[in-house]
């Protein structure tokens with residue numbers, strides 16, 4: 100499998116599309132993914148649907164947005180770069196004074212060549228984004244009483260929908276690994292087309308394998324998308340998930356980094372750390388306190404899905420982040436390949452981990468299964484103690500290596516206990 104193929108789809112087909120939480124750009128993105136992977140299901144949730152403490156927003160679409168000076172020169176043009184329009188901007192169609200224009204004009208003085216990425220999803224607002232050089236030019240060139248014709252042709256449909264994609268690759272077991280990435284950012288590469296590109300590479304690779312565990316790929320708009328997805332699928336996910344990865348900012352050539360699940364002790368955390376060691380990769384581990392993407396939702400109390408995030412340069416930690424400089428000069432085929440290799444290996448290790456799950460609440464009655472001395476006057480043999488200890492940690496959160504470490508027994512011994520308990524249908 101050559102990841103370059105998906106890199107090119109990202110660069111040529113996906114990059115120019117204006118995406119947001121909702122709207123035609125996100126749907127178009129999913130349809131391009133579906134051309135390569137017809138098994139992906141494109142699903143939708145209606146605007147206004149409640150999802151825990153949130154509501155799915157109205158569907159937002161853009162036709163055009165620009166600003167003209169009095170000589171009809173287009174000084175800002177959405178069609179040149181979709182970052183020029185603040186995401187979820189209200190429609191306007193009017194002459195405005197220079198001051199009002201400047202008040203609604205966003206730039207980054209520290210990065211004078213970069214157009215910032217700004218959104219206002221939940222507060223009604225309109226605005227434009229430009230590089231700081233352009234803003235300075237507007238300030239200098241035009242008189243204070245100059246008027247500008249500003250047009251933003253956007254629509255809000257309260258009866259619209261939010262689209263997301265879901266692809267399941269069945270394994271021998273119904274236990275699942277979640278791979279989540281987001282599809283709501285307009286023309287930017289590392290944050291987060293890199294996640295979609297790597298996810299496509301992973302689907303290509305794993306759909307050709309004989310899998311032990313089932314894999315669930317999710318392409319959602321960030322935050323509201325994962326919250327809505329969780330609110331619809333929580334029970335199923337809680338019953339089956341052993342762990343998984345959120346893919347974001349995974350395609351530049353910066354160092355490798357990660358953000359482990361909340362308690363940093365899940366099988367997906369361990370698989371990722373084992374991967375870095377195996378591939379001889381130096382990595383930086385960020386604290387869960389520095390989280391910012393959908394790992395926030397998966398690891399929330401009551402959701403408790405231990406999802407780990409894999410990055411090259413983490414969001415917020417590189418200068419091009421959330422600007423027009425986050426493009427396919429920053430994200431290279433080499434960078435993507437590095438991120439892909441780490442994610443692929445971590446999933447392979449997680450696929451092979453034995454993660455015992457109890458099937459019975461409280462201690463099972465071992466005697467009736469022939470696993471316990473029936474006369475209580477005998478002291479418990481050491482072996483039985485190991486069985487009972489093994490069961491205590493068979494809560495679906497620990498793999499066999501971890502359990503043998505906690506119990507201070509050899510892995511071979513742990514495997515023996517696992518097989519007996521599984522045969523007796525006490526664990527799965």
Ligand code: ZN
Pocket residue numbers: 284290414421
């Ligand atoms: Zn972002």
